[in-house]
Amino acid sequence: MSESTAQTAEATEATQNDMNEEQRAALARAIMAILDRWGLSAEQQVQLLNLPENTPSRMLRRFRDNTPFPDTKEVNERLEHIIGIADALRTTYPHYPSMGLIWMKRKNKRFQRRAPIQVMVEDGLEGIVAVRSHLDCSFDWFNS
Numbered sequence: 001m002s003e004s005t006a007q008t009a010e011a012t013e014a015t016q017n018d019m020n021e022e023q024r025a026a027l028a029r030a031i032m033a034i035l036d037r038w039g040l041s042a043e044q045q046v047q048l049l050n051l052p053e054n055t056p057s058r059m060l061r062r063f064r065d066n067t068p069f070p071d072t073k074e075v076n077e078r079l080e081h082i083i084g085i086a087d088a089l090r091t092t093y094p095h096y097p098s099m100g101l102i103w104m105k106r107k108n109k110r111f112q113r114r115a116p117i118q119v120m121v122e123d124g125l126e127g128i129v130a131v132r133s134h135l136d137c138s139f140d141w142f143n144s
Contacts, residue, residue: 024068031079032064034086038104044121048082048128050074074125081128088135110134 019027035045042057049069051059059067069075089100104117111119111130119127 025066028063084132
């Protein structure tokens with residue numbers, strides 16, 4: 001992953017409440033880069049992040065620049081899991097980063113023949129946690 005993703009991983013150690021404006025904006029940029037890399041549409045990004053349905057795509061552009069995400073428990077929890085998934089993909093496929101993207105888009109028996117991206121968007125937080133648990137055995141073990 002990129003340097004910004006490494007910074008994001010550090011940033012998610014604490015909630016957005018514990019970060020200054022610059023750190024929160026860096027977190028938003030890194031998360032948006034991950035979602036863009038996964039090929040999510042604007043509508044899917046809004047759903048995945050649990051933003052209001054009427055969030056305009058120009059707001060998503062602002063997150064890519066210097067606007068932090070809303071500081072809510074629901075959004076923060078999703079951000080943490082997205083970082084966890086991206087990190088698990090990085091460690092699972094350290095020499096072939098493109099394999100992580102292929103895995104995210106390929107139908108999987110574990111998810112009733114749905115792609116992990118589809119599970120995350122359609123099932124919300126429950127789907128995000130299911131994908132992270134499948135990828136990150138330490139997360140799954142710790143939370144079971």
